[in-house]
Amino acid sequence: MKKWVCASLALMMLFGLMTGISKAAANAPTFVSVVMDGQKIWFPDAQAFVDENNRTLVPVRFVAEKMNAKVGWQSETMTVPIERGDQQIQLTIGENKVIVNGKEAAFDTQAIMSGGRTFVPLRFVSEVLGAEVKWDGSTSTVFISTKEDAEAKYDQWGRLMRTTDLPKNAKDYPYILDDMPNEMYELGYPYSNPERSKVSAVLYETIPEYNKRNVDIWMNRLKDFGALWLNVDYKTIDDNWAQALFATKMQNSNAELKYIQRYVDWVKENKIQIEGYLDPEPSMIFNDGFGADYVRSKFRIKFNSFKESKDLLYDTWFPSDETFDKNEWYEGVADIKMGTNVGGDWGSTLKVAPSASLFYNHLIKKVE
Structure with missing residues (x-):
């Protein structure tokens, strides 16, 4: 499967184009499908969505755990610690920055809490967790790629058969x-x-x-x-x-x-x-x-x-x-x-x- 990299600016523009007039009028949520390495992530409750600034947010626990990361929660400080390999990541609700192995990285969208789940901007997935990301506006789908399998077969929607x-x-x-x-x-x-x-x-x-x-x-x-x-x-x-x-x-x-x-x-x-x-x-x-x-x-x-x-x-x-x-x-x-x-x-x-x-x-x- 091909790997893709999509710049944050392009994502923002495409998400803006995909937001439907009828849904905006009714304040309906814009749900987004997420496919990782050819397999759709069936989120158990909280779904990926596009916020009012036309940026996509994904529930960090389910995405990170699919990438073999350990995700915790510290209610006193509203902090989400994430361990992935030799990475030590600290994410705080309401802040647009993340600490990775003691170094700070900033985003233009904050991590938020919604429905008891922590949501992070898509840039977090690509820039912190190291996956490659593609946005397909024709299907309102985010593709996350962490590995390649030359022998695998995928359908025209990037799904593993x-x-x-x-x-x-x-x-x-x-x-x-x-x-x-x-x-x-x-x-x-x-x-x-x-x-x-x-x-x-x-x-x-x-x-x-x-x-x-x-x-x-x-x-x-x-x-x-x-x-x-x-x-x-x-x-x-x-x-x-x-x-x-x-x-x-x-x-x-x-x-x-x-x-x-x-x-x-x-x-x-x-x-x-x-x-x-x-x-x-x-x-x-x-x-x-x-x-x-x-x-x-x-x-x-x-x-x-x-x-x-x-x-x-x-x-x-x-x-x-x-x-x-x-x-x-x-x-x-x-x-x-x-x-x-x-x-x-x-x-x-x-x-x-x-x-x-x-x-x-x-x-x-x-x-x-």
Whole structure:
């Protein structure tokens, strides 16, 4: 895998370009995927994000531990000690400097605490931990490279592929990723027309619209949608949020906007607070033969506040017979429906379908 170096200034400019208007209007978080040595880092809770100054911040513990570093915490001084090989690193919350083996290095962004996790600027990863970094604006992904493997094979999104311990239906996919569990591949497909439906291996092989340029557009739209959909706060939600969510969806009229606005009213009345993220997988797309595409996506969600465990999410399939515990993370896999009302060269027009659901065809469990 090639190694990349990306200057901090270029990162700042690219992050500024990728911030969507709809998300800015609704104050939705801008989540960033992180891939290290070909494997996506599945952060258990706190996600990498872009701050108000268009700089990316990553949760230092999970990144550093992936690089075989030991990470501690000293609450009295709000300091994070890190040991990596012969490096002794001391990072302090609220300061834009770090001490490495007794020498001071400065950054233009402070280390911060959010959700009980310490976040550091991406420059910390490259300049202090010694990794090489690349930003891919087309997929909102940070690539961190610490080693090269000349024999390894990667997909067009820089992900490491595997050829052993394959899922039972491996032939349905163009390849199998090293960082994806088999249960994600083996989850059954949504209801479909058996004579016209197509799995992702066929779509990528036979239909020109399924190319990287179009798929990158779709994945970013799903990330934008998830950043709004799964992050709700009754204290701040307003019509800007409703308009922004509506803008991510495929519509023939403004009819759905009224339903979204009713949900906003319910969020306020029921004092709903939700946080989470949606991480779509570009190699897992299924066409149901009825004109819709489903993108298999990993998600995490936590319900922090509500009075009634009812319609907590804007989702027509939200389960009425399932109770979610407050302040507990749930994770799962879901097929998120997308569609278009454009014929011909439709690739750039695919958007989230009005009936998209986290609970229609899914797996979900509480994080232990």
